[in-house]
Amino acid sequence: MSIQPKTVREQVTNQIRDDLLSGRFEAGSMLREIELASRFGVSRGPVRDAFIQLSHEGYLAYYANRGVMVRHPPNPEDRKFITAIRQDIETHVVLKGASQVTEESLKVVEVALDRLKAACDAGKATVIALRDVEFHESVLIACGGDDMLGAWRQLCSRMLLTYTRHENYAQTYREHFEIFTPLADNDAKSTVAAIRANIR
Amino acid sequence: MSIQPKTVREQVTNQIRDDLLSGRFEAGSMLREIELASRFGVSRGPVRDAFIQLSHEGYLAYYANRGVMVRHPPNPEDRKFITAIRQDIETHVVLKGASQVTEESLKVVEVALDRLKAACDAGKATVIALRDVEFHESVLIACGGDDMLGAWRQLCSRMLLTYTRHENYAQTYREHFEIFTPLADNDAKSTVAAIRANIR
DNA sequence: CGTCTGTTAATTGTTAACATCGTACCGTAC
């Protein structure tokens, strides 16, 4: 059921993203294609693709002929604003699409929830942050929010770099479980309420 | 003063984007790397990079091992919502950064305004749409809104595909001139008011 | 007749070599 990345580009992209989230690369430092290519044992092509992709996701800043730089996390003021926009987008999509959620897409959401639970049990913050976002993403997809996904991802990626809210991992899981339950019943209003309680 | 794209990738990306905006490619159709590469007289590499970039900008949908598809424009309901979010982002950035606008960055805004005026005089809708967005982008950059630029671009790209609002090109220019004037005086509140009147 | 499977053509994915661009360093002139 889980989606294993098949192409080298996806694997490289995911690996670099994980490294960025776990703070392996210092903010403001430059990343070199050759160095990462040799580390992963691939050519520069997929690494280059990953750089373009991660630049558009907001993790890296791209400078022509000079390479990419690790971006700094957003300041508290922007964080607050981004959170509000994110709430608005998820609310909009769920209100519009919760009634059309299919069995199949709901199953994907359930898998995402299980993975989040596993991460919470393990207690690794960076993994939880990833699974958290992936769960919300699956909800948006289930509600047919493909059109908003790009903008939404942009916002989330900026937030991920400073994922520090939860000290209580059990509560993290519970909050998301309470999003899933009403969604499974096609109850848009309750789903939205749970989402707004979770994103803050 | 104008920024000419130097790399082949940028030129290819811009050309494909223009073609998409002017409706040269049918929504839902697939784009092939080889075909576009030979049309532009370049190799598949830059075209591939452009596909990745334009996918992230929201114009194209990417399918692994199968290529990219021209996305459909957003429906009226989503359009309305996107407009609201766009207003919020621009408002946030301008309120926060209008006081720190430098002479240099203001000059870039002025150039963008001139280019918009030229497009309005020429009366070509697709060019006006592009210049319109570029003007707003220059304002955001001038106000230090780099952090929001990615998400903002996502939203705008979706809107551009259905740029049909203005029949009166002179008014299009005037509305943007009225954004520029208070910005030059570091008057955040008036700038925001003009922006909110323009984006609708 | 419908379904399954093997083949094939077309397209994307990846690689390595070559071209081009930016930067740092060093020598020289003032």
Added chain:
DNA sequence: GTACGGTACGATGTTAACAATTAACAGACG
């Protein structure tokens, strides 16, 4: 001592060949 210019190095930009994947089709089998 400082400023300017050339040169060398290291990085990204681009290309074309090769590998892997996909989807369509034809033929065999039930």
